[in-house]
Amino acid sequence: MNGRDIFKIYAPYGAKWIDWVRPVPFVAIDIYNRKPISNWKDRKVMFINEYDKNTAIFIDLPGIESIELGVALARIGYRPIPVFNGTDEQQGARATTDTYLIESCLINGGEKLKTIFLNDNANPAFLLDSYRINRYRSNESIFDNSWDIYKQDVPSAKYFIKNDITKIIVVTDKIQKDLKKILINYQNEGILIYETDSYTFPQKITLSKSLIERFEKEEL
Amino acid sequence: MKLIKIPEDKYYDYKIKAMFDCYKWDPQFCDNNTLSRYVLVLTKKENEEIISLTEKLDKETRLAEEYLNKNIKIAKNLTLPRKVLEQIPNMQNYDKTQNIRLMRYDFHLSIDNNWVVTEVNSDCPGGFAESSLLPNLARNVINLPQLDFTSFGDKMVEEINKKLNKNGTIMMVHCTCFSDDRQVMQYMGDRLKKEGYRIIYGAADHINFKDKKAYCILDNNQISIDLIFRFTPLEWLIQMKPRRWDGYFNTVTKSCNHPISIYAQSKRFPFVWNDLEKAGISMSTWKKLLPETFEVKKLLLKEGYIYKPVYGRVGERISIKEACKGDEYEKILRDVKKHPQQYLLQKDFKSKAIITNDGNKYHICLGSYTIEGKHAGYYARMSQYPRIDSYAEDIPVLIEK
Numbered sequence: 342m343n344g345r346d347i348f349k350i351y352a353p354y355g356a357k358w359i360d361w362v363r364p365v366p367f368v369a370i371d372i373y374n375r376k377p378i379s380n381w382k383d384r385k386v387m388f389i390n391e392y393d394k395n396t397a398i399f400i401d402l403p404g405i406e407s408i409e410l411g412v413a414l415a416r417i418g419y420r421p422i423p424v425f426n427g428t429d430e431q432q433g434a435r436a437t438t439d440t441y442l443i444e445s446c447l448i449n450g451g452e453k454l455k456t457i458f459l460n461d462n463a464n465p466a467f468l469l470d471s472y473r474i475n476r477y478r479s480n481e482s483i484f485d486n487s488w489d490i491y492k493q494d495v496p497s498a499k500y501f502i503k504n505d506i507t508k509i510i511v512v513t514d515k516i517q518k519d520l521k522k523i524l525i526n527y528q529n530e531g532i533l534i535y536e537t538d539s540y541t542f543p544q545k546i547t548l549s550k551s552l553i554e555r556f557e558k559e560e561l
Numbered sequence: 562m563k564l565i566k567i568p569e570d571k572y573y574d575y576k577i578k579a580m581f582d583c584y585k586w587d588p589q590f591c592d593n594n595t596l597s598r599y600v601l602v603l604t605k606k607e608n609e610e611i612i613s614l615t616e617k618l619d620k621e622t623r624l625a626e627e628y629l630n631k632n633i634k635i636a637k638n639l640t641l642p643r644k645v646l647e648q649i650p651n652m653q654n655y656d657k658t659q660n661i662r663l664m665r666y667d668f669h670l671s672i673d674n675n676w677v678v679t680e681v682n683s684d685c686p687g688g689f690a691e692s693s694l695l696p697n698l699a700r701n702v703i704n705l706p707q708l709d710f711t712s713f714g715d716k717m718v719e720e721i722n723k724k725l726n727k728n729g730t731i732m733m734v735h736c737t738c739f740s741d742d743r744q745v746m747q748y749m750g751d752r753l754k755k756e757g758y759r760i761i762y763g764a765a766d767h768i769n770f771k772d773k774k775a776y777c778i779l780d781n782n783q784i785s786i787d788l789i790f791r792f793t794p795l796e797w798l799i800q801m802k803p804r805r806w807d808g809y810f811n812t813v814t815k816s817c818n819h820p821i822s823i824y825a826q827s828k829r830f831p832f833v834w835n836d837l838e839k840a841g842i843s844m845s846t847w848k849k850l851l852p853e854t855f856e857v858k859k860l861l862l863k864e865g866y867i868y869k870p871v872y873g874r875v876g877e878r879i880s881i882k883e884a885c886k887g888d889e890y891e892k893i894l895r896d897v898k899k900h901p902q903q904y905l906l907q908k909d910f911k912s913k914a915i916i917t918n919d920g921n922k923y924h925i926c927l928g929s930y931t932i933e934g935k936h937a938g939y940y941a942r943m944s945q946y947p948r949i950d951s952y953a954e955d956i957p958v959l960i961e962k
Binding site for chain 2: 344345354360361363364365368371427428430432433435476481483484485487493495496497500
């Protein structure tokens with residue numbers, strides 16, 4: 342299977358939410374001839390027992406874990422929607438973020454997903470890489486391929502509500518600044534936000550802007 | 562101009578091919594699909610008209626920027642960023658024969674069937690793959706092989722081949738954290754690699770300058786550079802720390818674009834036209850095509866006028882009321898009040914919507930490229946409201962023979 346075939350498994354014709362699947366890592370699978378990873382773990386979903394028709398999920402864990410958990414969620418009815426958006430470094434250069442692991446792991450995920458029946462209307466589980474904002478460079482010769490998630494990369498609150506999504510569960514060790522901005526928008530529009538570390542039952546949270554965030558230039 | 566619909570049953574495959582074969586890596590913006598379900602077709606006459614106007618505009622713009630580069634007092638009226646103004650003395654060695662000048666002019670059709678030009682993307686125009694590969698894909702999908710198009714990529718390669726030795730090294734300078742910047746660079750880089758050039762992808766701060774020559778400092782890629790192909794806007798470049806960006810302004814390494822592009826990138830460009838005309842540089846095509854533009858002296862939004870940011874790039878913060886979402890219009894007015902110097906007032910021309918066979922209406926922005934003064938293809942976007950912003954859809958352009 343090439344990157345295009347794997348993309349089609351995550352974004353099959355006619356399924357809902359697939360417009361948000363980012364092609365970037367799938368294109369890279371072909372450019373860099375990526376192979377599957379050897380240490381894939383079949384995970385179990387521990388934080389919820391069953392599919393809820395009013396819930397969408399954001400998984401913000403290290404890339405491989407996100408994909409593994411996304412596939413596990415597919416087994417209970419959620420559609421994994423990879424929104425990874427990092428590009429690969431210049432050949433030979435060191436990079437701040439390991440995009441190749443995600444590209445490789447998406448191949449494993451695709452193979453697994455192919456065998457799982459998913460309803461075309463299945464609710465989404467957006468997959469993020471919590472290492473995306475690693476932008477520390479020990480020296481200037483390193484390629485910075487870190488990336489942020491922006492509100493334009495995911496559905497709007499209005500779209501979620503129109504599609505009966507009233508609750509979002511965020512699976513993460515820590516809600517990062519870029520995702521927080523998006524979640525605050527959702528919260529302001531009336532969507533309930535829950536957080537879990539992936540092992541414990543999700544807890545309802547209320548997010549608020551820090552003092553610095555309040556003074557940031559208004560986004561239009 | 563007319564819009565031809567891509568058959569419904571072919572659209573999914575078309576989109577997949579656009580992503581995987583045509584570098585369309587950003588097919589969604591918020592809830593909007595940004596790859597149009599239509600193809601834009603220009604008549605032969607429209608195409609010839611736009612080419613002629615584009616090349617006239619380009620001639621005026623290039624003469625203007627060379628004059629402004631030598632006349633700092635007049636250039637000051639553009640309210641360029643202070644750090645750029647300080648660099649003007651360093652740009653005096655600018656040699657147009659050594660660099661490649663790339664621009665894109667945004668054309669719109671008004672309700673009285675006249676062409677209006679709203680701006681020139683003078684510094685870092687994008688959309689290369691959309692204007693080079695997408696038309697061919699669309700032409701095959703709608704099965705109209707008789708329609709033609711100009712590939713921007715082919716034109717750019719022709720120009721680079723004229724100025725560079727084929728074993729030369731080209732650095733594709735972009736914001737490496739943004740995949741939508743990389744897609745522009747990756748298309749051009751892959752196309753140039755086929756010609757035999759060595760291609761390096763890196764950020765603006767991966768270039769250092771020694772004796773005015775650029776060299777790459779990326780790990781395992783430390784090599785001198787023969788062409789800087791820059792997609793990092795100058796307003797961002799000058800924020801870089803540590804400060805090494807001065808070298809971009811006086812380098813003898815060939816550039817596309819050289820920072821001389823900043824003069825026309827400022828939307829205050831029309832405010833120096835009278836001075837230019839006094840110096841004998843005609844701006845008549847610009848005057849004919851650009852809507853009347855004024856400085857924002859105080860918050861007096863006249864009927865039929867809109868606010869535009871001086872350094873806007875993708876249609877953001879333009880106060881076209883019917884195109885603003887939620888409380889965006891009020892937010893723009895608040896921002897104008899806080900930072901009037903960052904905006905200008907422009908007459909709101911009435912854009913003519915194209916009506917499709919299935920009854921949809923779309924406003925079109927037809928970007929017309931020039932490379933070294935010659936037309937070099939189209940990049941078009943369309944929107945259901947009369948503002949072409951980030952929510953707009955990319956649409957391939959084909960031409961009747």
